[in-house]
Amino acid sequence: MSAVLALTALPTAPLAEAGALLPGIVGPGALLASYTFRMMLLGTSIVGLTAGVLGAFLYLHKQSLVSDIIGHAATLGVAGSFIIATAVLGIGGRSMLVLTIGSIIASTCAVLLANWIAARSPVGLDAAMTICLALFYGGGIVLMRIIVHSSLPERGGITSYMFGNAATLTRADLVTIVAFGAASLIVVAACWKELALLTFDPIACRAMGFSPRLLSPLLLGTATVAIVIGIKAVGLILMVAFAIMPAAAARQWTHHLWSMVGLSGLIGGASGAIGSVLAVNLGRVPTGPVVVLVLSVFLIASLLGAPERSILRRRARLRAQRRELLARITAEAHRIEGPGPAEAGSAEAGPAEASPAVPVGAPGPVASAPTMPAGAR
Numbered sequence: 001m002s003a004v005l006a007l008t009a010l011p012t013a014p015l016a017e018a019g020a021l022l023p024g025i026v027g028p029g030a031l032l033a034s035y036t037f038r039m040m041l042l043g044t045s046i047v048g049l050t051a052g053v054l055g056a057f058l059y060l061h062k063q064s065l066v067s068d069i070i071g072h073a074a075t076l077g078v079a080g081s082f083i084i085a086t087a088v089l090g091i092g093g094r095s096m097l098v099l100t101i102g103s104i105i106a107s108t109c110a111v112l113l114a115n116w117i118a119a120r121s122p123v124g125l126d127a128a129m130t131i132c133l134a135l136f137y138g139g140g141i142v143l144m145r146i147i148v149h150s151s152l153p154e155r156g157g158i159t160s161y162m163f164g165n166a167a168t169l170t171r172a173d174l175v176t177i178v179a180f181g182a183a184s185l186i187v188v189a190a191c192w193k194e195l196a197l198l199t200f201d202p203i204a205c206r207a208m209g210f211s212p213r214l215l216s217p218l219l220l221g222t223a224t225v226a227i228v229i230g231i232k233a234v235g236l237i238l239m240v241a242f243a244i245m246p247a248a249a250a251r252q253w254t255h256h257l258w259s260m261v262g263l264s265g266l267i268g269g270a271s272g273a274i275g276s277v278l279a280v281n282l283g284r285v286p287t288g289p290v291v292v293l294v295l296s297v298f299l300i301a302s303l304l305g306a307p308e309r310s311i312l313r314r315r316a317r318l319r320a321q322r323r324e325l326l327a328r329i330t331a332e333a334h335r336i337e338g339p340g341p342a343e344a345g346s347a348e349a350g351p352a353e354a355s356p357a358v359p360v361g362a363p364g365p366v367a368s369a370p371t372m373p374a375g376a377r
Contacts, residue, residue: 036167037167037276037280039169039170039171039173039174040166040167040169040233040276040280040287041273041276041277042174043166043169043173043174043177043232043233043272044166044230044233044234044272044273044275044276044287044291045269045270045272045273045276046174046177046178046181046269046272047177047181047229047230047233047234047239047242047268047272048230048242048246048265048267048268048269048270048271048272048273048291049181049265049266049268049269049272050181050184050185050226050229050265050268051226051227051230051239051242051243051246051268052242052243052246052247052250052264052265052266052267052268052269053184053185053188053226053261053262053264053265053268054184054188054222054223054226054227054243055067055223055226055227055242055243055244055246055247055264055268056246056247056250056257056260056261056264056265057188057195057199057219057223057261058223058243058244058247059244059247059248059251059264060199060200060247060257060260061199061219064244065126065129065130065133066111066129066220066223067223067227067239067240067243067244068129068133068240069107069110069111069114069129069132069133069136070107070110070111070223070224070227070228070239070240070243071107071227071236071237071238071239071240071243072133072136072137072140072236072237073106073107073109073110073111073132073133073136073137073140074103074106074107074140074227074228074231074236074239075136075137075140075141075144075162075236076106076136076137076139076140076143077099077102077103077104077105077106077107077140077228078099078102078103078140078158078161078231078236079140079143079144079146079147079158080102080106080140080143081093081098081099081101081102081103081105082094082098082099082102082147082152082155082158083143083146083147083152084102085098086152086153086154086155087152092154093152093153093154093155094154094158095172096170096172096173096176096177096232097172097176099161099231099232100176100180100228100229100231103228103231103236104221104224104225104228106136106140107224107227107228108220108221108224109136110132110133110135110136111132111220111224112217112220113128113132114128114129114131114132115128117131117132144158161231161232161235161236162235162236162237164230164231164232164233164234164235164236164238164286164287164288165232165286165287166232166233166234166276166279166287166288167287168232169232169233173232176229177229177230177233180225180226180229181226181229183225184222184223184225184226187218187222188222188261191215191218194210194215195215195219196257197210198210198212198215198216198219199257200257223243226243227239227240227242227243230242233272233287233288234272234287234288234291235286235288238288238289238291238292241291241292241295242268242271242272242291242292242295245292245295245296245298245299246264246265246267246268246271246295246298247260247264248299248302249264249267249295249298249299249301249302249303250263250264250267250302251309252302252303252306252309252310253302253306253307253309267295267298268295270298271291271294271295271298272291274291274294275287275290275291275292275293275294275295276290276291278290278294279291
């Protein structure tokens with residue numbers, strides 16, 4: 001009880017100090033009583049919900065690598081927006097709003113550049129995405145290095161955005177996350193029919209008057225927003241897991257778009273909440289990696305326990321089909337080869353005993369023609 005009172009009295013204590021103050025397991029009630037943990041819990045849950053919903057569309061479009069590009073390209077956006085905000089505009093460079101806007105711009109440019117390269121050159125889409133990922137991520141690392149060794153204000157801890165620190169979320173950060181996340185979900189709800197057609201039948205989507213050239217950038221831009229809002233809570237690199245793993249787990253349980261999108265968001269939100277609680281109870285552990293481990297548990301459980309798409313059930317069905325096919329092949333081989341030796345002997349003896357007698361008056365065998373005597377010539 002004293003530990004809970006200490007946490008309540010120190011609402012802005014970082015996660016490492018809070019872990020030192022917690023001698024045992026802390027329940028949900030104690031977490032919600034602390035401002036720091038309340039912000040962390042709500043932030044990671046909202047990020048997981050939003051990324052799970054938009055990640056389902058990326059998964060169905062087979063564009064999972066896009067989330068990887070977004071996460072890595074956001075490194076350049078974070079570093080660039082920090083430099084511009086502090087050195088040019090003279091405002092707080094570590095503001096969640098500033099970093100989110102910079103990440104959205106950089107990630108959107110990376111995705112659009114990859115699509116442009118794939119459309120205008122012989123380079124495939126996967127190769128173009130890999131090129132843009134390396135280009136933007138490398139540029140971001142260089143700028144991060146420049147920031148660390150510069151004299152810019154608030155530069156300390158800027159590299160923590162690579163893996164996130166949910167314990168540093170503030171009320172302003174949570175407002176930013178809620179605003180951008182709600183905007184992404186509103187876009188999905190407003191364009192649900194169009195996005196569903198684009199996902200499953202682009203030709204019908206075009207025939208009904210909806211332009212894929214407009215819907216595809218809209219989807220990618222919305223997914224970018226949903227992913228980069230977790231840069232402070234989960235980190236730039238680990239947001240890739242938040243976007244794809246809930247969708248992959250949800251796909252194992254359902255065959256409908258609406259249920260897959262909803263289940264993916266639910267898995268993402270639950271993983272964020274569970275990971276936050278575990279990170280607090282484990283002490284000096286970053287929140288992002290713990291959340292990813294929770295997502296991995298959900299994915300493995302879905303792959304093994306889903307009713308229809310389970311790996312174990314699929315192996316059992318393949319084994320049963322293999323046995324059935326082998327039995328059919330064996331039966332067909334016996335039918336083609338005919339009866340065995342014993343059956344063949346009885347079949348040969350049967351016709352000889354049952355041969356019918358020649359009826360009386362029936363013509364006998366035809367006699368050979370007589371030879372002409374020698375004197376007849």
